[in-house]
Amino acid sequence: MRRTRLVDVAAAAEVSRATVTNALNGTGRMSAATRTRVRAVAADLGYRTAPRTLALSVTARGGLQWDFLSVHYYAAMVNAATAAAHRLGYGLTILPAGITAWDVPAATGALILDSPAEDRLAEQAAQAALPLAFVGRPADMRTAGWVDNDHAGSVRTVLDHLAGQGARRIALMAGDCTDHYTRACVAAYRDWCRENSGYERVAAFEFGRDTAGELLGGPGRPDAVYGIYEDMGRQLLAAADRNGLRVPDDVLVACFSEDPSYALTTPPVTTVSHTPQAGGRLAVEGLVRMIEGGVRQRPTVVPTRLVVRASTLRNRPDGERRRPGLSASPP
Amino acid sequence: MRRTRLVDVAAAAEVSRATVTNALNGTGRMSAATRTRVRAVAADLGYRTAPRTLALSVTARGGLQWDFLSVHYYAAMVNAATAAAHRLGYGLTILPAGITAWDVPAATGALILDSPAEDRLAEQAAQAALPLAFVGRPADMRTAGWVDNDHAGSVRTVLDHLAGQGARRIALMAGDCTDHYTRACVAAYRDWCRENSGYERVAAFEFGRDTAGELLGGPGRPDAVYGIYEDMGRQLLAAADRNGLRVPDDVLVACFSEDPSYALTTPPVTTVSHTPQAGGRLAVEGLVRMIEGGVRQRPTVVPTRLVVRASTLRNRPDGERRRPGLSASPP
Incomplete structure (x- = not known):
């Protein structure tokens, strides 16, 4: 018994060799019926091609x-x-x-x-x-x-949003990775601080260290934090709680994340999505x-997408709270 | 320049060859520090091992x-x-x-x-x-x-739950795949029907066909349906709506699914999770x-897990609605 070749399948299915290849690879343009038929012929003849x-x-x-x-x-x-x-x-x-x-x-x-x-x-x-x-x-x-x-643009959007909610001492919680994302975020943050406020503080996250606690518990604490890794929103909420700080009243919290359950935390956390x-x-x-x-x-x-939730919507100066409807957007 | 061998890495890192292999493969027991050190030595010597x-x-x-x-x-x-x-x-x-x-x-x-x-x-x-x-x-x-x-046990649990909510004509929406899951569900359903009710109806799903519509729009329609593929809950809600049937009042709907957004449909749909x-x-x-x-x-x-939601919680005979607290469980 000789091994089935591509040309044998093409002959039996009455199509070109290219069509056989495309049918098996899921490429090219053909009807679903042709694709299915060619595959069935190939399978019947025992023609094997690994993807x-x-x-x-x-x-x-x-x-x-x-x-x-x-x-x-x-x-x-x-x-x-x-x-x-x-x-x-x-x-x-x-x-x-x-x-x-x-x-x-x-x-x-x-x-x-x-x-x-x-x-x-x-x-x-x-x-x-x-x-x-x-x-x-x-x-x-x-x-x-x-x-x-566009990470620089995305960081600026978040910082502008936090400043628009009254924040004057905005910190960035980042890391010491040398990938472009981390470096671009830190650089954009520093540029923004130079242009917009005297306050600049980058908290460098390390595994096993309570970076959020050091940031929110220490002197000269920020009144808003943007965390650029996914878990930082939870870390910041927990650290705020331990330090008796209310979110968003005492400190605004936002982070990059694709985790839909940030819509369900107390309070729900404003996130940036990178549309992965x-x-x-x-x-x-x-x-x-x-x-x-x-x-x-x-x-x-x-594109990135800013999903604004209650964690960055502060009481208005006259004491009026924003309505809940404004504080949540679909995850 | 000769190619670096495993034994060279072991000598340079002052560990056994097995430890080198384990450090690189992420297997064995050793401290994180040792693992990191061995990997660094291997990398420095240009020792390469693809996973x-x-x-x-x-x-x-x-x-x-x-x-x-x-x-x-x-x-x-x-x-x-x-x-x-x-x-x-x-x-x-x-x-x-x-x-x-x-x-x-x-x-x-x-x-x-x-x-x-x-x-x-x-x-x-x-x-x-x-x-x-x-x-x-x-x-x-x-x-x-x-x-x-345990698909047979899981199907029985769902059917018992639906019967407990007053359903007397429970249909199964399944498919014609020959995998064990489909066959085990259909067999368990048939056994249950023989033991518990005269009604037995398996709707065989096909791509492109409105199986849910045929099931809920036709004569002798069921008063409850369990769909064994993930999308069937949505198909059944839509078909009920088109046919003017209320869920859960006129028909109970449940399906197998890991999709957390079944907690957010109108009404939320009871699902079976297979804990993948x-x-x-x-x-x-x-x-x-x-x-x-x-x-x-x-x-x-x-284990499987039945997540009971509003789509299978019917009004009680005396007209009392179950409290919302009972109709939802965490996704």
């Missing part, structure tokens, strides 16, 4: 092992990227954080999220000429294409265009 | 291409499976539905979700002696291990035990 795969890695924290999928942002991004890969006929391999090498031969292309300075995986991919797409502008590799948000559903899809589509068409990925800006 | 990967495929619908990640159940399952793989030092490749072959050499083990009768991918994995774990009892391959829910977070984790842990220890996966039953 090509893309590899995805979150390199923001270099060699550190951490569970990025517990962050709603990454979970939504990975889900969207996987669904987009599937629609284009590819599998997606999600690699654990902290790995030191790709298995380059196994992947047709690679997606790197939040690439920091001196990203070894990005360098390896470049050396192996593996098609590579970035979500989040890479810290080095200035010539690479990427999909990202769009980012994940666009990055994969760009990567596959690069693989199949040799088209280089271009910088693509994905 | 092993597991492959995941949803074969419920055979060769049909469909976007299983849009179903909350599969999204949650895949997220949990990926996180568990990462904790054990593996990557996870999520394959598109409808593929005709695995790339067996690229994977160390395979996970199949909702395997139907005559599952070609399962057969291929078995032929290639690829370690294989099932989520959802496989329809054939009676000797294989699996992680699954637990299922995905246990399946991956079992698969890795098989790969690393040669231990065969055993049948493992994961």
